[in-house]
Amino acid sequence: MTELQAERATETLTTPRDDAASKGWRYLDVLIALAAFAVLASLPFLSSSKALLDFVIRCSAYGLFATSLNLLVGYTGLTSFGHGMFFGLGAYSFGLIMQRTGASIPLAFVATLAITAIVATVIGAICVRLKEIYFAFVTLAFQMLIYSTILSWPSFTGGDQGLRGGIPRPVFIGIDLSNHVQLYLFSCALLVLGLLAMRQIVQSPFGYTLRMIRDNAKRAAFIGIHVWRAKLAIFVMAALFAAIGGMVMALFVSGAYPEFAYWTISGEGIFINMLGGVTTFLGPMVGTVLLLILNDTVTRFTDYHGIVLGIVILFFALGLRKGLMDFVVDWAKQRREKGGSA
Amino acid sequence: MLEIRGLSKSFGGVRATDNVTLDFADGSLTAVIGPNGAGKSTFFNLITGAFRPDSGKILLDGYDLAGSAPAEIVRHGIGRAFQVASVFPSLTVEETMLAAVGADQRRAGVLHRRFPLPEMRDRAEHAMELLGLAGKRNRVASTLSHGDQKLLDIALALVLDPKVLLLDEPTAGMGPEERWRMIDKVRELWDTQKITVVFIEHDMDIVFKIAPEIVVLCYGRILASGTPAAIRSNAAVIEAYLGTEHAGGSA
Amino acid sequence: MDLDALAGCLASSACLVTQTTSGLIIGMLLFLVAVGLTLIFGVLKVVNFTHGAFYMFGAYFAMTSYQATGSFVLAIVCGAAGTAILGLIFERVFMSRVYGANVLMQLLVCYAFVLIFDDVVRLVWGPEFKSMGMPAAFQVMPLFIAGGVVPPYYLLLIGVALAAAIVLGVGLARTRLGKVIRAAADNPGMVSALGINTGALYGAVFALGCMLAGLAGALAAPVRSLTPGMGFSVLIESFIVTVIGGMGSISGALIGALLLGLIRSFGSQGFPLFTDGLMYLFMVIVLVARPTGLFGKEVA
Numbered sequence: 001m002t003e004l005q006a007e008r009a010t011e012t013l014t015t016p017r018d019d020a021a022s023k024g025w026r027y028l029d030v031l032i033a034l035a036a037f038a039v040l041a042s043l044p045f046l047s048s049s050k051a052l053l054d055f056v057i058r059c060s061a062y063g064l065f066a067t068s069l070n071l072l073v074g075y076t077g078l079t080s081f082g083h084g085m086f087f088g089l090g091a092y093s094f095g096l097i098m099q100r101t102g103a104s105i106p107l108a109f110v111a112t113l114a115i116t117a118i119v120a121t122v123i124g125a126i127c128v129r130l131k132e133i134y135f136a137f138v139t140l141a142f143q144m145l146i147y148s149t150i151l152s153w154p155s156f157t158g159g160d161q162g163l164r165g166g167i168p169r170p171v172f173i174g175i176d177l178s179n180h181v182q183l184y185l186f187s188c189a190l191l192v193l194g195l196l197a198m199r200q201i202v203q204s205p206f207g208y209t210l211r212m213i214r215d216n217a218k219r220a221a222f223i224g225i226h227v228w229r230a231k232l233a234i235f236v237m238a239a240l241f242a243a244i245g246g247m248v249m250a251l252f253v254s255g256a257y258p259e260f261a262y263w264t265i266s267g268e269g270i271f272i273n274m275l276g277g278v279t280t281f282l283g284p285m286v287g288t289v290l291l292l293i294l295n296d297t298v299t300r301f302t303d304y305h306g307i308v309l310g311i312v313i314l315f316f317a318l319g320l321r322k323g324l325m326d327f328v329v330d331w332a333k334q335r336r337e338k339g340g341s342a
Numbered sequence: 343m344l345e346i347r348g349l350s351k352s353f354g355g356v357r358a359t360d361n362v363t364l365d366f367a368d369g370s371l372t373a374v375i376g377p378n379g380a381g382k383s384t385f386f387n388l389i390t391g392a393f394r395p396d397s398g399k400i401l402l403d404g405y406d407l408a409g410s411a412p413a414e415i416v417r418h419g420i421g422r423a424f425q426v427a428s429v430f431p432s433l434t435v436e437e438t439m440l441a442a443v444g445a446d447q448r449r450a451g452v453l454h455r456r457f458p459l460p461e462m463r464d465r466a467e468h469a470m471e472l473l474g475l476a477g478k479r480n481r482v483a484s485t486l487s488h489g490d491q492k493l494l495d496i497a498l499a500l501v502l503d504p505k506v507l508l509l510d511e512p513t514a515g516m517g518p519e520e521r522w523r524m525i526d527k528v529r530e531l532w533d534t535q536k537i538t539v540v541f542i543e544h545d546m547d548i549v550f551k552i553a554p555e556i557v558v559l560c561y562g563r564i565l566a567s568g569t570p571a572a573i574r575s576n577a578a579v580i581e582a583y584l585g586t587e588h589a590g591g592s593a
Numbered sequence: 594m595d596l597d598a599l600a601g602c603l604a605s606s607a608c609l610v611t612q613t614t615s616g617l618i619i620g621m622l623l624f625l626v627a628v629g630l631t632l633i634f635g636v637l638k639v640v641n642f643t644h645g646a647f648y649m650f651g652a653y654f655a656m657t658s659y660q661a662t663g664s665f666v667l668a669i670v671c672g673a674a675g676t677a678i679l680g681l682i683f684e685r686v687f688m689s690r691v692y693g694a695n696v697l698m699q700l701l702v703c704y705a706f707v708l709i710f711d712d713v714v715r716l717v718w719g720p721e722f723k724s725m726g727m728p729a730a731f732q733v734m735p736l737f738i739a740g741g742v743v744p745p746y747y748l749l750l751i752g753v754a755l756a757a758a759i760v761l762g763v764g765l766a767r768t769r770l771g772k773v774i775r776a777a778a779d780n781p782g783m784v785s786a787l788g789i790n791t792g793a794l795y796g797a798v799f800a801l802g803c804m805l806a807g808l809a810g811a812l813a814a815p816v817r818s819l820t821p822g823m824g825f826s827v828l829i830e831s832f833i834v835t836v837i838g839g840m841g842s843i844s845g846a847l848i849g850a851l852l853l854g855l856i857r858s859f860g861s862q863g864f865p866l867f868t869d870g871l872m873y874l875f876m877v878i879v880l881v882a883r884p885t886g887l888f889g890k891e892v893a
Contacts, residue, residue, distance in 0.1 A: 073697070079697060131884070132696075137832075137836050138880045138884070141833075141873050141880060142877060145873040145877060148867060148869045148870030149867070151866065152867035152870055153866075263829075267704065270700065271704070274698075306712035306715075309708050310705040310706060311705070311709070313701055313704065313708075314705045316701075317705065318690055318691070318702065
């Protein structure tokens, strides 16, 4: 028996416990989350602007979506062009369940996640086998298929008009989502909790398995990792968080529109990730805020926001060549190194 | 014990591996040599599941691994290091070891705890020390020197306690001094870990100095196998590969 | 879903002819666009997400030229040449910077230009739907074949597209430039090692691809309405064609385009709301069975 094998035998006798350092990081993340929520929660009391609250709600929806996309793109190396399908699926499933059944919001929430999980498992099982650019194409194809189905089934989905008639909001555990401030707080809570959960995934051993797959999938297989299974698992998990983003959007607009499943949502997800940066956890969040501000500002000043948006994207793509947070992190690292050698 | 029986593989019309039958005794150290294109890497690829053999058996302690997926073969106990170091560029040395050491399925999929799992630290530490990488633990793998990346590559092969360790040209791309250091490390590993080691090598000085057993492959077939002395004096081997520089003489 | 209508159409020779011709022109136009896309991918290894914009420019250039000169032939030439030049400039100044980068970066640069190009068209020509109108030479009675209606312009369209396909095929197979292009597709490093100016080659291939898209747009101008953003649906469809046929395969693009054209025209009989969906369903089925497309090569 080798020394390593002998050690392995004794290992089962010790009880696995997170050591102090790991615990420390977890508490830090929770603390940051609580602080962020506190700041967000205070906004309605500091400002009477409905537009500001609306902006944050939209950031919550898109932020959840974009961060979930980064689980695939940044952490696993899976470039999906069709991730928006789960955003749309979440919005429509939630909207339809609320409109057609008498379900409570929590029940509809859980049911939507269940539906998304099933669809994502089927689609993922087909797609994750494929290499890179082909994975991207097939995910896009599935998204457009879902979009076409939504459009061509007006009796069920409202066709190109979308779900109309609003989404009923029965009160649950004292929360009344027809109240704007309560909807706002609910969205912020979902955002913070969703980000915390994704943070845990990314910093868990599974998260490092994903990084290994991203860096060198072939080698990962050669050290015993079941690559296909891991990819499918993260595909489904990312889909769930995208669906939550879709649900927030559905509540916000009180309906669901085919645009939520159109490929431009996937495209915006990718741009948000490139804008904010894929190597940091909060990069997508930064990108979300940037893109939404950009969209809102530009449309206010000019009809030709395509040109402005295009130029901004070129600045990041050809100029900075990396997302904002990536740029910041690299710049900070360079400064530290320069300072150290001075 | 690793037993290869009638292993064959063709690509298009070319027989890359031609009916190879071979035994590797427990704890043995064997060098696989042969001219370029002899099928040495293909042989490793077949054993580790990168390619599917057309026919033949790969028996590890009696269990036939032929046709299994690479992840399965690794779990059964065959580890492989690559000719061009194959590591995870964005992870540090320490992160690489901690992540790889827990790579059996239960650990690779753990979601509810934070990385690194404390119970993995000892084994990761041990592996780093074995390969002399402990001092470079916080270096990102892509910034390591070529030689250190090869060491990390070997560490990744060792990480699941393999019964058999396959090293594909461990000294590739190294200057003469570094080469001896690397091969000394390989020998030291073999001595202390008591595992079966098979390595592909081109430098004949090293091969004849270090390896108790040598296998010569040519055109996918075994030309000869045995002790260095036997190989040196084998006429077919001399003709096909060695020339007269290393022929004959004392071991 | 209207399967009776579909069955009825298949049973009637008039409908069969009309829909088949319709499918053929959709297919041939798509083929021209798709073959440009697949050529660019095959040689430059880059997916040109701006391809639809060149289709759009081809149409607008042709329309403006026809309105200025009244010559249909000149309109077609302007459409094709204009997009070739535009494509060359775009490739040399912008695309060449992102050849080595990952797909996302290329996608981003292309998407930025799609946004810019669409707005430029809106600025110059206005956002309303415009039409070029059928050139005087073709304002004649349609042909009646087996009871089906076939506008003569359709025949011209199919003819020109087919001619372009043949010229392309022969050119690639027989001429020296064609051989260099095919070599570059297989082994770019070797080609540059042989002393061939890869920059000029890439520019030429990209311009050729864009020209084909522009030609398609110019040919389509008399029978389609022009609007900024008309490039998008063409892009998606030519994308589907290229992926179904196999990236880098010209025969694949032809087969894929014709199949898609026929699916569209007959599909609109049976599935009026789900016609697009049929295409995507077809794409999913093909890709699941053969990820590299019907005629695609395995990417290393």
